[in-house]
Amino acid sequence: MKIVKKNSAETLGDILAHSIFLKVGRIRKGKIISQEDINLMLQDGIENIYVGVFDNDDLDENYASKKIAEAICVDGVTRSPTYSGKTNITSKYDGLIEIDKEKVFELNRLSTNIAVSTLNNHDIVYNGDHILSVKIISYAINKADLEKIINFLNTNKIIQLKPFKSLKFGIIYTESVNEKKNIIEKTKKSIKSRVSDYNSTIMDEIIVNHDIEAIKLALEKQLTMDIDCVLFFLSSSVADVSDILPSIISELGGKITSYGMPLDPGNLTLSGYINNHKILVAAGSARSDALNGLDWHLNSLHAGIEIDQDIIDSLGVGGLLKDIDFAVRRKRISKNINTKKANIAAIVLSAGESKRMGEDNKLLLKVNGKTIIANYIENISKSNVSEILVVTGHQSDLIQGELEKYDVNFIYNPDYKDGMSTSLRAGINALSANIDAAMICLPDMPLIGIYEINKLIDYYNPKIGNEICIATSNEQRGNPVLWDKKYFNELSDIKGDKGGRHLLSQYEEKSVEVNLGEAVSFDVDTKSSYNSLK
Structure with a gap:
């Protein structure tokens, strides 16, 4: 692959080498350029850009990262969706992770274009914790290099999860x-x-x-x-x-x-x-x-x-x-042991029409064999939340059908066409009386997992002023956001197609930002963003 400067009109199918900021928003680096992107750039007077152009024997970063992660996976772990050339491998159980340090070293030496990062050998991991990440350094990798890496992993296991057993x-x-x-x-x-x-x-x-x-x-x-x-x-x-x-x-x-x-x-x-x-x-x-x-x-x-x-x-x-x-x-392994933890509810706003996706309901599209909404709810159900409310509206029956095996409460919002605030209000009004705080969740964020949800909850501590916990990535605020119960009335009073973001500026002294990494910066709003997942 080579980074070259090209006329914007001639970049269809190329990879954007550097992020571009347009009047309508940002086009992120690494994106495969669509005709819509070209039109927006030309409208803003951007005539030339730097792009990555594949050689004949190059393979896409997401494809390569996914294949390497799949070859690394063993019993007891699972991989996240791949985005921007990176795939995380997470634990399905509480236990110890065994890392073969020498083999990881050998693996990383096979190509300068991969970076496999792990925890330390014999670190404690918990259900949903990140164990390992696979990152393709450039936007593409040579086919021969990928084959060499996969062949190595087929005969060398670099990790093993040892689940804890009660004694x-x-x-x-x-x-x-x-x-x-x-x-x-x-x-x-x-x-x-x-x-x-x-x-x-x-x-x-x-x-x-x-x-x-x-x-x-x-x-x-x-x-x-x-x-x-x-x-x-x-x-x-x-x-x-x-x-x-x-x-x-x-x-x-x-x-x-x-x-x-x-x-x-x-x-x-x-x-x-x-x-x-x-x-x-x-x-x-x-x-x-x-x-x-x-x-x-x-x-x-x-x-x-x-x-x-x-x-x-x-x-x-x-x-x-x-x-x-x-x-x-050292921390507690079973979420059921720590009875002093606050009661946190998750309000999952699933009522929207996802108009930017066209005819498809984005929440019903599949990633790793499951719909986006089912993946999201499965992760939340394994986290430390004590109650899950799913607010439905558009295609409510289909959403409920996807989630019937999960322990969630469905709240139908008949006013969903009047904006996100109506779903937020419906969720807040349906909370149990013993709830201490609520996490407002947007399920079109497939990189949000158990680890991210629990980390946000861990920062909640009203006694020291952490009443609002805001997910961030690279100092940019995003979702989910966790709100103490004292703000429920104000959240219910919000009007129109917006959430609680405008309230944050009023309560900065009661807010804490929690860096959750790239999981916060990616959502599935368009066909292009969906296609960027592997």
Whole structure:
């Protein structure tokens, strides 16, 4: 492909190399130029533009990005629609992602025209989280390069998702003479929180003196129970592999798999097993809620990853955990656990006639085998919203038919032809009484997924003034927008074919912008924008 300067009238089918700003709006770079685009440019006096012209052996960036992403996908992940040469791969489950760093390096070396970016190996991922992105750097890629990349991926898997599974725990605490009495109670509270993050269960708790016989009896008891892992909190951390607890494990026919780890805090964590029971011995620092080497072991254990000393030794780079925000590095896995979260409703405005699309209802067009509206609702239904209202109008029966398997409430707006404000009002008026805030959603945005919805919700915090959360991309505001309930009356009073955007200028001090990336900047309004998706 070459970037050349051409007469605007002669660019039909070429790729726009640089964005152009017209009186009617912007034509984005990377767009395949249509006759309508040419007419608009000529009307504005733009006679020459820079375009990308394909060579005979070039392939479109979206086609190539989609094919590479499909070759990377494994069980438990899914790909987003492809736009602007980029495809995201997201998780379908909560778990750990395994990344083969060397193979990713080798993959990126196959062509200077691709960029595959991933999370770190053994990062926690949640349903809807982005794991990996595939970006074609230019607007096209050489066919031979793409074939080389696909052949490599057909024989080399670079990612694997390990879903978390709930486990049963036995906990043994040891105490020493003159030890503070509240230490064990604080530890119980901390480990209960940690274990519940995985929807796991503490089946038995025993407190014994820090004495070899007492510890051995407690361990023998729990080994007879239906328990997956015995976790120890000792009044005195293991000082050597010849110490009391490692000796007991060996005496009972077990094996030490690791002792000591380059994660700080948590250096003195020990792991092993006896028959089918995993054994974990926490470092003293794990009594705190702060991120610890114990958390790494718990992640691996729940993901079913077998640990050995080689894996442990590889953790040194990035292993300094001090001063890292605990909330960023470890969070709750199940949205149902965090009962203190606000009740957020999603109002999905689906009543419009999509006139710019011609005869087609854009919400009923298909992307990745599903209609645009079904894809959008499926993502929202897996997010942290507690109620979904779908406001219908034009072709209401068809919209409802596409969504009949989802747990949503339909609100028919008979006045939909009078503008978006009527649908907004219908949705606001139908909200349940216990709703704290509502997210106003436009379903013609197929790149908005679970991750984007949840990130917007995470920023909602009226206590610190975050009452309105606005999705942005490159500092440009877009949708969705989340509104606290105190604004519902004003939203209901809006007239005409507009949403709540004009209210934002009145409440800047109560608003927070949330960067959600390119997902915010793309919607399906025209046949050209729909055709740009893969």
